[in-house]
Amino acid sequence: MTQIDWYMQLNLKARHLRLITALYDHGNLKQVAEISHVTVPAVSKALAELEKGLGLELFSRTAQGLRPTAYGECLVRHARTLMTEIHQARDELKSLSSGAEGKVHVGAFPAATSVLLPQAIALLKQRSPRTNVLVTEGIAQTLLPELWQGRVDIVVGRLPVRNATDGFDEKELLDEPVSLMIRNQHPLARKKRLKWSDLQPYPWVLPPTGTILRAPLERTLEQHGVALPNNYVETLSTSLARAYLLVTDAIAVMAGAVAHDAAQPLKILPLTFPHVMRPRGVLWNKNRGLTPGAELMVQCLEEAATAMKLRPATPVSDQDT
Structure with a gap:
């Protein structure tokens, strides 16, 4: 059994995991001491003991503070996972003990x-x-x-x-296909024949720039000769988009299931939108x-x-x- 094997299996404690993640996040002994409610020498001593036990330097000491070494980076990454598992086990045990x-x-x-x-x-x-x-x-x-x-x-x-x-x-x-949606009382809902150019006068609810749907939407509008609207709201919130459609003449691009609401259904415009998303x-x-x-x-x-x-x-x- 190597020194690392021995220390990891027999001596590594949860407090060590909390210590190195705090040192990684703050890079400063004084700050870690303050949040841990101990003295700076105590934090320094705990780190020195951990490094001695593993036989590895976890942090290099610089004028700007502590910088993790490759060993420190590795151990912190696994420490975060272990702490998450411990917290999940704690939460499950508390739920079970309370009757959940x-x-x-x-x-x-x-x-x-x-x-x-x-x-x-x-x-x-x-x-x-x-x-x-x-x-x-x-x-x-x-x-x-x-x-x-x-x-x-x-x-x-x-x-x-x-x-x-x-x-x-x-x-x-x-x-679900992506569709163009409007409220039932929208002027376009009364048109017998709908063309892409009919969309031009109306405001829009757009997915933000850089999201999955924005670029395909812009390409589709361009292909059908419709200029990108300059009157729009950008959001990924489906609830906000729905609510906004119901009180305006805006047009939104969303998945088809959003239209199905017994109390306040939306209309899906009969214009083909490309299959652009998984x-x-x-x-x-x-x-x-x-x-x-x-x-x-x-x-x-x-x-x-x-x-x-x-x-x-x-x-x-x-x-x-």
């Missing part, structure tokens, strides 16, 4: 929170009322690192391009097993998606008046 049956942390892209995810959560709660759900809304750039590090169990929404999903398993749920689905880290709660959530997402596929579309047809 588990907890699932779901990361959701904005469009998934409007229809698919609420219905899946309702199914989960019907089957396991004491399995609790924490939903964090975000975009791929923020949620995929959280999924990789184990801070969320699954991510639901439009599946990212494949090279962004390396290290993850995925399940396709809905392959299906909606669910992602999880292939290196981690799904918890029972996460497995149940995936099952409920599949059932909710199946139910959504069976709903009829409500496009504006040539017969609409």
Whole structure:
């Protein structure tokens, strides 16, 4: 058994993991001492003992503070994963001891929170009322690192391009076409024959620049001789886009399922939009097993998606008046 084997198996403690991540984040003994409520010599001594035990220099001391060595970078990366696992175990134990049956942390892209995810959560709660759900809304750039590090169990929404999903398993749920939508009272809803040029006078709700849908939308408008609107709102929030459409004559580009709301349905314009995005689905880290709660959530997402596929579309047809 090497010195590293011996120390990692017998002497490495959770307090060591907290120490090196704090030193990595702050790079300053004094700041770490303050947040840890100990003295600077105590922090320095703890780091020296850890480095001596491993026989490795984890941080180099410079005039600007502590800088992680390659050994420090490696250990901090794994320390974060271990601390996440410890916190998840703590949360599960607390949930079980309080009578809950588990907890699932779901990361959701904005469009998934409007229809698919609420219905899946309702199914989960019907089957396991004491399995609790924490939903964090975000975009791929923020949620995929959280999924990789184990801070969320699954991510639901439009599946990212494949090279962004390396290290993850995925399940396709809905392959919805992207559509142009308006409110039922919109002037375009009364047109018997609709042309792309008819869209020109109206305001828009656009996906922000740099998002998956923005460039294909701009290309499509250009191909049909429609100038990019100069009267628009940019958002990824489906709920905001829906609400804005219902009180204005704006046009929005969104997935078809957003139109299906019994209380306040939207109209889908009969203009062909190219298939530019991957299906909606669910992602999880292939290196981690799904918890029972996460497995149940995936099952409920599949059932909710199946139910959504069976709903009829409500496009504006040539017969609409």
